[in-house]
Amino acid sequence: MENQRERVHVLVLTYPAQGHINPLLQFAKRLASKRVKATLATTHYTVKSIHATTVGVEPISDGFDEGGFKQAPSVKAYLESFKTVGSRTLAEVILKYKDSESPVNCIVYDSLLTWALDVARQFGIYGAAMMTNSASVCSMYWQINHGLLTLPVNQETVPLTLPGLPSLASSDLPSFLAQPASNPAYLAAILEQFGSLNKNDWVLCNSFEELEKEVFKSRSLLLRAMLGLWPLVMIGPLVPSAYLDQQIAGDSAYGANIWEPTGDRCMRWLATKPEKSVIYVSFGSMADIAANQVDEIARGLKASEKPFLWVVKENENKLPVEFVNSVGETGLVVRWCNQFEVLAHQAVGCFITHCGWNSILEGLSLGVAVVAVPQFSDQPTNAKFVEEVWEVGVRAKKNKAGIVTGEELNKCVNEVMDGERSQKIKRNVSKWREFAKKAVSAGGSSDKNIDEFVVRLLKADG
Numbered sequence: 001m002e003n004q005r006e007r008v009h010v011l012v013l014t015y016p017a018q019g020h021i022n023p024l025l026q027f028a029k030r031l032a033s034k035r036v037k038a039t040l041a042t043t044h045y046t047v048k049s050i051h052a053t054t055v056g057v058e059p060i061s062d063g064f065d066e067g068g069f070k071q072a073p074s075v076k077a078y079l080e081s082f083k084t085v086g087s088r089t090l091a092e093v094i095l096k097y098k099d100s101e102s103p104v105n106c107i108v109y110d111s112l113l114t115w116a117l118d119v120a121r122q123f124g125i126y127g128a129a130m131m132t133n134s135a136s137v138c139s140m141y142w143q144i145n146h147g148l149l150t151l152p153v154n155q156e157t158v159p160l161t162l163p164g165l166p167s168l169a170s171s172d173l174p175s176f177l178a179q180p181a182s183n184p185a186y187l188a189a190i191l192e193q194f195g196s197l198n199k200n201d202w203v204l205c206n207s208f209e210e211l212e213k214e215v216f217k218s219r220s221l222l223l224r225a226m227l228g229l230w231p232l233v234m235i236g237p238l239v240p241s242a243y244l245d246q247q248i249a250g251d252s253a254y255g256a257n258i259w260e261p262t263g264d265r266c267m268r269w270l271a272t273k274p275e276k277s278v279i280y281v282s283f284g285s286m287a288d289i290a291a292n293q294v295d296e297i298a299r300g301l302k303a304s305e306k307p308f309l310w311v312v313k314e315n316e317n318k319l320p321v322e323f324v325n326s327v328g329e330t331g332l333v334v335r336w337c338n339q340f341e342v343l344a345h346q347a348v349g350c351f352i353t354h355c356g357w358n359s360i361l362e363g364l365s366l367g368v369a370v371v372a373v374p375q376f377s378d379q380p381t382n383a384k385f386v387e388e389v390w391e392v393g394v395r396a397k398k399n400k401a402g403i404v405t406g407e408e409l410n411k412c413v414n415e416v417m418d419g420e421r422s423q424k425i426k427r428n429v430s431k432w433r434e435f436a437k438k439a440v441s442a443g444g445s446s447d448k449n450i451d452e453f454v455v456r457l458l459k460a461d462g
């Protein structure tokens, strides 16, 4: 069976956004490290951002090859175009390998792209959905899709008590559920993925069993029993293996950057700072931060008197001039960096984050304490877990205008880095780092799940 491995070929299809490409590419790398042939399919617009030596890369089209999503007139139009043009061009990739030594046996697709399962069926090959949110968030969407929870989830229906989840106030809910009208096209796409889940051969999830034990248990005991199969397979955290005992060669970064990272400068700057002294600030790839919020973050960082590294993306021109002039050596402001490498640096002691699921998994895997400043989507729910379930950080409170003030931010930073609560938080981050590492190391829960996935493909091939 060992010699057959190279003949098993998994085509991994991403949604073309940074927070989706990273985990899917990482999964492809994990497969390649198990000597399975893995090819990443991503759009023409994003393909140039991939640098992976062990994984093949194939471009497909979403119908907007020059500018991607930003070229589309609306979210709805984009998703429709991706479905039509993407299905056709994905099929062309499968046909390209059809008579080769390694025809495609399985498509693992970002769960938002439900049409990829139809392509898999058209060719009679396996299909697996990959969830890029936490299992807890997925379970909420799934319950809505199955009529167990009704929209809008509002002040009258909260706090919500759902199987395996802590009691949730409306400020803890994914924004698409708390305010369904805020982005109906995304909400529809998110809910649609849960309609056909049980038609997949696997439903993979970028999380690990120990991290979401409660929902994982409730899923098997209650939901699965009551409502049929939801064969969720936890295979995460899908982060670079740099922090493992047995690293995958060359795997210290994801190998995908839609924006050009400020490379060595960050590392050189971090090297001048004492251990666990630096605040790293990033709001991921999608959130648009209002100018008055940028202002307050600047005030909070200044007030903390601690060194900071702040990823501002295109918010550079919102920075207050006096702040920029007074930063000096205390702070480094960059447009984009290699976040995983930065978080892995010993100088980093705190992560002010929007709580995107990848950022959360990265912080947990590397043992960095969190100040949660959620913006939208699944981020409020992730923040709830950070503070109350895993106890690896605190959530900053918003004022009446919906802004986290500089004073509040400074208070939270002190709480996780120096205050009374910091000792407990530090113990917890170390604990979760070990659990995360164990899950993906040889024989760990997620590693075993990936092995079982590969073995099933091998059996089918043999």
Ligand code: UDX
Residues within 6 Å of the ligand: 017, 018, 019, 020, 022, 132, 133, 282, 283, 284, 285, 286, 287, 311, 335, 336, 337, 338, 339, 340, 355, 356, 357, 358, 359, 360, 362, 377, 378, 379
């Ligand atoms: C969003 C959602 O919020 C997330 O929960 C969902 O699962 C995917 O879509 P995003 O807002 O981009 O994602 O945040 P996050 O999930 O944290 O992903 C951002 C990725 O970009 C991370 O892997 C992070 O390491 C990377 N990053 C960020 C960099 O490499 N450099 C940076 O400067 C900032």
